[in-house]
Amino acid sequence: MSARDTSAEVAMLVRQTLALPESEPILPEQLFFYDLGFTSMDLLDLLFRIEQHFQIEIPEGTIYHLARGDLAEAEFAEDAVLTEAGRQRLMALLYDTPPELFPARVHATTLPRFCTVGAITRLVDHKLACSS
Amino acid sequence: MFELMRSISIDAGDGRAAGVAFVPAEHPLFADHFPGRPLLPGSLILELAAQVAGPLAEEFVKTQLDLERWAILGMVRDARFLQPVFLPASLEITAVISRSQSSNVSTNVTVAMDGERVMQAELVMMMLESSDEWTAAIEARNERLARWKEASS
Numbered sequence: 001m002s003a004r005d006t007s008a009e010v011a012m013l014v015r016q017t018l019a020l021p022e023s024e025p026i027l028p029e030q031l032f033f034y035d036l037g038f039t040s041m042d043l044l045d046l047l048f049r050i051e052q053h054f055q056i057e058i059p060e061g062t063i064y065h066l067a068r069g070d071l072a073e074a075e076f077a078e079d080a081v082l083t084e085a086g087r088q089r090l091m092a093l094l095y096d097t098p099p100e101l102f103p104a105r106v107h108a109t110t111l112p113r114f115c116t117v118g119a120i121t122r123l124v125d126h127k128l129a130c131s132s
Numbered sequence: 133m134f135e136l137m138r139s140i141s142i143d144a145g146d147g148r149a150a151g152v153a154f155v156p157a158e159h160p161l162f163a164d165h166f167p168g169r170p171l172l173p174g175s176l177i178l179e180l181a182a183q184v185a186g187p188l189a190e191e192f193v194k195t196q197l198d199l200e201r202w203a204i205l206g207m208v209r210d211a212r213f214l215q216p217v218f219l220p221a222s223l224e225i226t227a228v229i230s231r232s233q234s235s236n237v238s239t240n241v242t243v244a245m246d247g248e249r250v251m252q253a254e255l256v257m258m259m260l261e262s263s264d265e266w267t268a269a270i271e272a273r274n275e276r277l278a279r280w281k282e283a284s285s
Contacts, residue, residue, distance in 0.1 A: 041206060044236065045207060045209070048238075
C-alpha cells in the first residue's frame with residue numbers, strides 16, 4: 001500500500017463509475033470485466049476519472065507497452081495477437097489474474113479485459129512514481 | 133426530414149468547431165413537450181452538440197493521426213443544463229477537442245442561445261472503423277455536412 005492509499009482511492013473511483021454505494025466492497029483481486037460487470041465504456045470512464053483524480057495520463061496501449069517492456073515488437077505480437085512470449089509477459093504483469101482466463105490467442109486490443117482492480121492500482125502507483 | 137443544423141465550420145488544425153442550429157416550435161415532436169410551451173429536450177441538445185463534435189473528431193483524427201474513422205457518441209460526462217430552451221430557438225454550438233486517441237476523442241461542448249450558455253458537457257466520441265453496411269449512412273451524412281459547411285462560408 002502506498003503512503004496515499006492508492007488502493008482506497010481507486011476503489012472509490014470504481015464505485016463512482018458503477019454508481020455503487022460506499023458500503024459496497026471493492027477488492028484488489030476483483031476483475032473489472034468478469035467480477036464487476038464492467039463494459040469497455042465503464043473502463044474508459046474509470047480511466048478518465050483516474051486521470052483526473054490522480055493528475056496522471058494513461059494513454060491507450062499502456063498495458064500493452066508495460067507488458068512488452070524491452071521485448072521487440074515482433075517478438076511480442078504478430079498481426080495484433082500476442083505471441084507466446086508476449087502472452088507470458090502479459091501474465092507476468094497481470095500476475096493476480098487467474099492464468100486460466102488468458103486464452104491461447106490474446107488479441108492486443110483486449111488486454112484491459114484481464115485487469116484486476118489491484119493491477120490498475122499498481123498502474124496508478126507506477127504512474128505516480130514516474131511523475132514524482 | 134427533421135434536420136436542425138444550419139451551418140458548421142471546422143478548424144481541425146486548431147481542434148475547434150462551431151455550428152448553428154435552428155429548432156422550430158411547430159414540429160410534431162414537441163407537441164407533448166410541452167403542450168402550449170414547447171421546450172427542447174436535453175437529449176436533443178446533446179444530440180445537436182454531438183452533430184458538431186462528431187465531424188470535428190473525424191476531421192481531427194484524419195488530419196492529426198491519419199486515420200479514417202466514423203464518430204459515434206459514446207459517453208456524456210459532466211453535462212450541465214443551465215437554462216431551459218423554449219422554442220423556437222437558434223442555438224450556437226461550439227466544440228473543442230480536449231483529448232484524442234485513435235479509439236476515442238473527447239470534446240468540451242458548449243451550447244448557447246442569445247449569447248447565454250444553456251448547456252455544457254464533455255462528449256466522448258468513439259472513433260470506429262466504418263464497414264460496408266454504413267456506406268449509405270456515411271454518404272448521406274457527408275452530403276448534409278457539406279451543405280452545413282457551405283452555409284457557414
